Amino acid sequence: MIMNNNIKGFHxxxxxxxxxxxxxxxxxxLNFEIVHSWSLPEFNLQRCVMMKNKAFECYIEICDRNAAFPTEGRKRREGDPHIENALLHICFIVDDAKKAYNEAIENGATALSQKETLSLKNAQKAITVSNSLVYSPNGEVIEFLESVVF
Incomplete structure (x- = not known):
């Protein structure tokens, strides 16, 4: 088994x-404060915020319920009980999103999105992120995010 030494920490x-x-x-x-907010119309995302814990280096990304991001499970159909999980993905900071993607595929992950660059804009600033995504062998969506400051 190949060990992935590219992961630098949890984001x-x-x-x-x-x-x-x-x-x-x-x-x-729970001691989280908003450090950035944005929308991404191409993903049907009207409202999204990145919140940082004031006490330690931990973030939570909260998206509106219409966000069209990859997730495990299937979307709820009319009359279905709630079946789509609230957790969208788990994100790890890496030096190289493409390398992390390839290593994950080599170790049993399924392809989802090779390295891409997105601009997260609001009225005050734009943040550019580079990432890749895979499904873990268990089905979770894993994001590999190159270092970025919100």
Whole structure:
């Protein structure tokens, strides 16, 4: 088995919030504060925030419930019980998103999205991120994110 020494640490986890404002407020009570907000119309994402814990280096990304991001499971059909998980992905900081993607595929992951660069814009600033995504052998969506500061 190839050991992935490219992973530098945990960055964030992302959730799809059924009630965006209430979810942001809840995480605020857990010592998280908004450090960036954006929308990505190409992913049907109207509202998204990155929140950082004030006490330690940990982030949570909260997306509105209409976000069209890759996730495990299938979307709920009319009349279905809730079946789509709230957790969107697990993210690891890496030096090279493409290398991490290739190593993950070599170790049993399934391809989802090779390295891409996205601009997360709001009225105050734009942040450019480079990442890749795979499904773990267990089905979780794993994001490999090249270092970025929110």
């Amino acid at each position: 964030h986890f992302a959730i799809k919030a059924q009630d965006f404002d209430k979810t942001v407020q809840f995480y605020n009570t």
